[in-house]
Amino acid sequence: MNPYVIEMSGRGTHPSVLDVHVNIGEKSSMQGKMKGRKARWCVKPSDMANNTFNPIRAIVDSMKVKPNPNKATIALSIGDPTVFGNLPTDPEVTQAMKNALDSGKYNGYAPSIGYLSSREEIASYYHCPEAPLEAKDVILTSGCSQAIELCLAVLANPGQNILVPRPGFSLYKTLAEAMGIEVKLYNLLPEKSWEIDLKQLESLIDEKTACLIVNNPSNPCGSVFSKKHLQKILAVAARQCVPILADEIYGDMVFADCKYEPLATLSTNVPILSCGGLAKRWLVPGWRLGWILIHDRRDIFGNEIRDGLVKLSQRILGPCTIVQGALKSILRRTPQEFYDNTLSFLQSNADLCYGALAAIPGLRPVRPSGAMYLMVGIEMEHFPEFENDVEFTERLVAEQSVHCLPATCFEYPNFFRVVITVPEVMMLEACSRIQEFCEQHYSAEGSQEECDK
DSSP states (O other), X not given: OOTTEEEEOSSSSSOOGGGEEEEOSTTOOHHHHTTTOOOSOOOOOOHHHHHOOOHHHHHHHHOOOOOOTTSOOEEOOOOOTTTTSSSOOOHHHHHHHHHHHHHTOSSSOOOTTOOHHHHHHHHHHHOBTTBOOOGGGEXXXXXXXXXXXHHHHHHOOXXXXXEEXXXXXXXXXXHHHHTTOEEEEEEEEGGGTTEEOHHHHHHTOOTTEEEEEEESSOTTTOOOOOHHHHHHHHHHHHHHTOOEEEEOTTTTOBOTTOOOOOGGGGOSSSOEEEEEEXXXXXTOGGGOOEEEXXXXXXXXXXXXXXXXXXXXXXXXXXXXXXXXXXXXHHHHHSOHHHXXXXXXXXXXXXXXXXXXXXXXXXEEEEOOOXXXXXXXXXXXXXXTTOOSHHHHHHHHHHHHOEEOEEGGGGTOTTEEEEEXXXXXXXXXXXXXXXXXXXXXXXXXXXXXXXXXO
């Protein structure tokens, strides 16, 4: 019998597993080679797959309610600013992509961390005296989501923990738990415009804490931290020697009465990995270009973290090369008017939505200062027929065809999140329907159970 030959019995066209005999060498046998293993199919998903859980998908997919067929659906739940067609990117951005494609220069593989020329452009764009950057400090990624994933992967091992805001972007927990990293939730305070409860935050830190995630401006809150508050956050990190992962994808997207402070400009002694991208500010989330900016002026990360990020980036060989080819023109040629118009629209919608919802008994919106979102508290004692925010938003869909995301998705029950990127007329209609819904279900006395409490 020849070695390395698979022999099949002649019984039938499709032999069973037991009809297959593998011979490796003249004296080999299946029994000898497969000792201790029962020859049967047993294909199961990995632990990483089993541990991957997206709370938004789990909650939204479990909502079996159908919209009211007599009312057009209004989706205030989708974080993609492009879906309604009212917020196109600037023509200069589109032209940059066309030029990069037509040049034929960007059809091949780039270095896994991105073209040097593209990294130089990012470094130059975000460089400032308080937080200097060079190309070696930039890692290009497939969107900001991958930037966050790489940062978590390079900073934390299974069994360690990270500190995540509550309410906060659900992807942090999804990524961390898939890697075997424990998530500890620190509280944001709605009565203080979603500032961090610093005392509670610091109480969570232990010897296994690998990093602190700071999201500013915030999804889902639409909050923007003041310089003073950011300095207090940095003081905690410095005191406890905890590096920071700064999710700054909404950087510079703040309203007229606020100022955005990049976290790295306020510290020289806390190492920071800042994550950003084109998705939100340039209104092209589908183009999937993000970046990591490495701020480490005290050389605390050393070469190990930088080398680790390079190694991890090699798993998918970098982001889209055509977008990288367009990056120079996008950064240099997008007019300031485009940014100003986008923010003006968002602030107008935010003011409109906040004013309308604040006038509705039983709702407590928190005024946003940036990003694309607004959080609304529900005084559940005045809506006794609903057990929680999930039931409240379900019924809102069923009766008014208005979709809002229950804040249970962000580990923060009895609130819901509103996206403020929809056209103004749609926002007005949605607020009107929410008012009608609340008026129908509001109870001035509240439930007896709540009153007893």
